[in-house]
Structures are given as structure tokens and as C-alpha cells.
Amino acid sequence: MDKLLADKHIAVRRSVRTFCERELRPIAAEIDQEARFPWDIVEKMAGLGYFGIQVPRTMDGAGLDAVSYAIIIEEISRVCAAMGLCVTVHNSVAVYPLMAFGTDRQKERWVRPMARGEKIGAFCLTEPNAGSDAGAVSATAIADGDDYILNANKVFVTNGGVADICLIFARTDPAAGRKGISVVVAERGLPGFVVGDLENLCGMRANPVSSIRLYDCRVPRDHLIGRAGQGLQIGMAALDTGRMGIAAQAVGIAQGALEEAVQYARQRRTFGTPIENHQAVQMMIADMATQIQAARLMVYRAAELKDKNAPFGQESAMAKLFASEIACQVTDAAVQIHGGYGYSKAYAVERFYRDARVTRIYEGTSEVHKMVIARSVLQSMG
């Protein structure tokens, strides 16, 4: 395993793990139960560069590669998946499209403070009737003089309750179907920008997932990212990167659950021996570790391709599909190893079990991923 990673990656993992063990581990259960966004820790993470992982150092980012990014998300999620979510969504689907499609002026204005973690980003695609079917968004951005007038009802926005810079997917040309969708930046605090109630979720509870509604919200025309009508292309490019992050998150959740299960299996005794000595438990541990290893290699492979500027969309989709599915299986097995205690909030596996579930849903459901992968495989085979 280690040989696949450079010394830099080992050092990145070590520094993030040290930070997360000291700062996040002690509060992970509490912020989950209280559904509290830990601003003090987030500010420390910002100071260390967690909010601009792949942004160049000249733009106040950390200037790291995609493999480092995957490792960082994995390590945060191993301790606290909700904070892993906050960091991955900010870096991948908010910062990345601005870096990739924004003008120099837009990058200066938005990416620089986002990389410093002074402003948090959100990706606003999903609506009550659009998500997997991204082309069905009904939000509008209608040109009016030098401005766009935005009207939108965006739901399940990760970081929604704390986001300053929101990428809104809206129709600039309502008659043009899928080709009429564009990305327009809306900043928190504008007249007509309303943050809805926080969702009361099953897992990822420390992330302030909310709706964001825009009522005749007026933004200058230079808030358009890329070209008018380029929205879905930007969205898909953002999601290629985002999915790698969710895959890394799922690996981290599974790894955290495995470690808890092993620790418990060493302490808990039945029939006169620690349960780690029972073959039934060993079989589960073997499956869990093997699934995690396979998923992790898939994530690093996708990241490595991205670092080489090679196409990585298919690998990213496969990694996300596989990692999220195994995260659910691994956390389920971890609960099973804990027996009744695993069903109690007294043990961390209960939280991992809840947190894992959504990785099969957000940034594309497993079913949508299978559609994407099948299309890619069929095309590649002529």
C-alpha cells in the first residue's frame, strides 16, 4: 500500500490524523447529537489550509494534489464524517468549478477567500423535483439590464446554513431545455437570499444541510460562471471531482467503523474468550478490511488519474459507487460485531452506520452511478 503513495501523502495523512484525533475526536459524538456546526474547529481547519486543498499557493490555497485531497477527506471522515462532508463539498463542487471555469477576476473575488476558509461554499443543484435528473431544474436567472434576477428553491444544500458563496444552477434561457441551464453565483446576505430551516437528518447531523431560496434576487451579470448554457457541463465536471471526495469520505467512514469494531472485539468476551477469537467475527473483519482496501485503491486510482490530467470520470464514478456501497456493508457489520451496544449512541459505530447511508444517495445515487458507468463502458466498447 505505502509504495503507491509518495512520502508527501504519508506526511499529509499523518498531519491530518494528528489534528483530527486531537480536535475532532473528542466532540464528534456531541456535535452529531446536537446537530451543531463546530465553528471553532472549522476556523482552525481553515488556518491549516483545509478549505483550499488543491488551490494554488499563489491563490492562498495549499497547492496539494488530488491524492492528498482524497487522503485528507478520508482522514477527517474516519473521525467525523459530517466535517469530512463540509470540507469535501466546499473544495470539490464549490471551489473547483470556480477555479476551472471562473475568470481571473472571479477567482480573485471568490476563490481566494474560500481557499482561506473565510467564506464557505455550497453547490445548489438539487430542487424538490430535480436532482438525479439535473436537466429538470426549474430555477431561473433572467437577464435584466446588467443583472440577473434569480428565483430558486434549492433543497438539501450541504453547508447551506453556513455558506457564503452559492453556485446556483438556474435557467438563463427557459426555452432552451438542458442547454439553457447556467451557473450563477449568489452570495449570502443579498436581498432575496433566504436560508431555509436546517434539515433534521438521519446522519451527517453536524453539517448544516438546509434549503436555500432566492426571491427576485438581483446579481450582476459577471456572476455568471463560464458561458450561458454551460451549466450542466460545469455541474458534471464538478461532480466528477465531488464523487471522488464522497468516495474518499465513504472509505474514511468504513475505516473508522472497522477500527471501532476491532477494538471492541478485543475487549468483549463471550464463551470465555474475546470475540475476536470467534471465527464468525473474524470472517466479518476479513470482509470489512478487504472491501475497504479495494475501495481505497479505487479512490486513489481516480485521484492519480486526475493528477496526471487524464480522464477520470468513469474511475471516479466507480469509486463512488463501490465505496459508498461497502461503507454501508462495513458499518452494518461493525454494528453487528458490537451486538446490542452497536445500536446505542454510547458507541461510535451507531453514528458511522447512520453517516454511511447517505453516501449512496448524495452527489448521485448508486443507481445513477450505474447508469453513468454503463454508458461509459458501452461507449468505450464501441
Place this chain on the structure above:
Amino acid sequence: MTFHTIVCIKAVVAQAPRGRIVRSTANNRFNPFDLPALETALQLKAHYGGSVTVLSMGPPTGRVILAEALAMGADRAVLASDPALAGADTLATSTTLAAAIRKLAPYHLVLYGTRTADSDTGQVGPQTAVALDLPLVTGVHAFRPADNHLQVERTMDHLVESFEIDFPAALTVRPDICPPRDIELAGLAQAFDDQAVETLGLADLDLTPEEIGETGSPTRVVSLKPCKRERQCQFLEGEPAAITDQLIQQWTEKGLLD
């Protein structure tokens, strides 16, 4: 001359499951006792200006902790590494570090942690200071920079000793001297992508093979085994006077009282 601090650091073994030691980059760790020494040096740099050099002796796998030190803010990282250095005890290690430090002169301060997490002798700092003929204060837990000297404190026998030391000097610092800073991700990117860890081999150190490695080591670890503590806790019961009598009787039987 601008202020120059040299911090000696070690890559210790992170884990040795069932007593087996595997030295690899992933199984190395920055000796936690050395981190406060580096932090002290970085804080002195913030006060005096100048530069911080980190120095380590060991196999090439130690490069990663030197890069971590660069990421924390050290300016230069040097690894004394040569197959001939293998098998060094604390004396041969001190001889090697002293030779490397002479190469890095001029300097004002040489800093060490009090000990290492894997071999725990606490000898290398003091021995190196002796080899370099430097004044040394051990176990320092507080420091205050002044114009041409440094004020430091240590605690001995429940008394706090305050020293004023002129440069150059050597210190071993206690872990509680100051909490080490976290590593910034940008620092890691810069350390690994743009900065270099320099290597000093035997030829660079002006040492003879007799002085270093296994040959230059007058001590050898013959064996290592976990020690078993067979403590027993016994509760005496009854009236206080009777308990006292029992206690005195037991102590006398064990030869603890005449």
C-alpha cells in the same frame, strides 16, 4: 551573524507489533519529544530572526520527518545518512551529530528533546554537547530571549533553577516548554515539492569508520524483553492497632524493618 539554531530530531518507530520493528516511512514518526524543541527554535527565530536548521541521523526513511520540520517552518533540513553509520549506540550517534553540527557552524544554539520515544536513553543531547564543548542546560521548561543571551529555567529537586546563557550553547527541552504548532497543508506542499532535504554521508563528515556505526559503539543491546511487574495488593482488616501490628510484622518478615 544572524541567529542560527540547530535542532536535532529523530525519526522514531511508531509501532512494533509483537516486538517486531519495521523501519519504513509509514512506520516512522517525528519523535514527539523533539517537536517542542523545534517549536522553541521557531519561536526564537520569530524573536531574533535568522534561521533554523533541523538535523537527523538515520536511514533515508527519515527524510519525511525532516520535510515535516520544513513544513513547520524550519529553513534547512540535513540528514546524516550512510550505511556505515548503522548500528550506532548513543556515543557513536553523538559523535556523528557533533561532526555534522561542526559542518553547519556557525550557530548560536543546539536544541534537543529530552529523550526519544523508542530508545528513551536521554543521552544523545548531553553527549553531543560535550563532544562540541558547549555549555548545556538539560530539562529546560521555560525560556525568555534577551539581547545577547537567553534566560532559561529548569526544575531540579523541587527548586526552579534560572540560568542566563551566552551563545553558543546547547539545551535539552522538556515536552511542556511549549506546545508544537500544527502543520499547515501549504507548508507540506512546499516542503515536499519545492524544498530539499540535504544528505551528509561519511565523506562529508570527516569521521573515520572507527568512530561511528557499530565499530564506534562501546555498548550493545544484548536483549530486550518486557518486564513483568508482579505487584499484589493486600487489604488488612481489623482494628487500627491490630492492622498496625500486622503491617509491622509483614514489613519485618520482608526485611524492610529491623
